[in-house]
Amino acid sequence: MATALKNLSEYQSEGIRDVSARRFGIVVAEWNHEVTEALFEGAIATLKQHGVPDENVVRKNVPGSFELSLGGQYLAQRPDIDAVICLGCVIQGETRHFDFICSAVAHGITEVGLKYNKPVIFGVLTPDNQQQALDRAGGKHGNKGDEAAITAIKMLSF
Template structure:
């Protein structure tokens, strides 16, 4: 569904299971940190709101979105981690670099999830410009970090 039709921060909280013992890894890209820090804040607040204990949330930073897949794999391979949330932002530029990075990250995150049989969530913005990123990192379209966190919670209740 297009973001313009729905806020990323609006979701149904029906049928959620107890998260008080679940452990989450959050991998955050340092590139476009104004955006990724806002995404992290949204994800963290949503996890806490739904009963996840702060000491059960483990944050790791990686240099850029391309490195999210490996960071996610390092966390997913830990038996104590129940779900991993990947947060990044790749803004369209003038070259095809955007296409290659986005494709690699999407495939990499999917592969980690399948390899470790646990939720590894794609919380990566792929906007055309900085303003679109801001709009989706706590702006007029909500926060993709919220959406990524609630997705992880719902997948653990599957």
């Protein structure tokens, strides 16, 4: 469903189990810092809302969204991490670079989750412009960070 029709911060809470003892890794891309920090803030707020203490969250930064897959793998291979949330933003530009990066990141994050048999969540925005990114990082369409965190929580309840 397009985010224009759905608020990214709204979710159904049925079936959500206690995750206060679970440990989460969050990988944050430094590129598009204003957006990715807002995504991180949303993810942390959602985890805290569901009882996850600060000491159960490990944050690691990577230079850009392309590096999210390897950063996610570093955290996913740790036995003390139950789920990994990858947060980034790739804004459409004038070249095909956008297409290559988005495809590589989506495939890479998927492969890491399958390789380590644990939730590795794609919390990457792929907007056409900066305003669309801000609208989805705590703006009028909610926060993709919230959505990524609740997805990790729900997958741990699967």
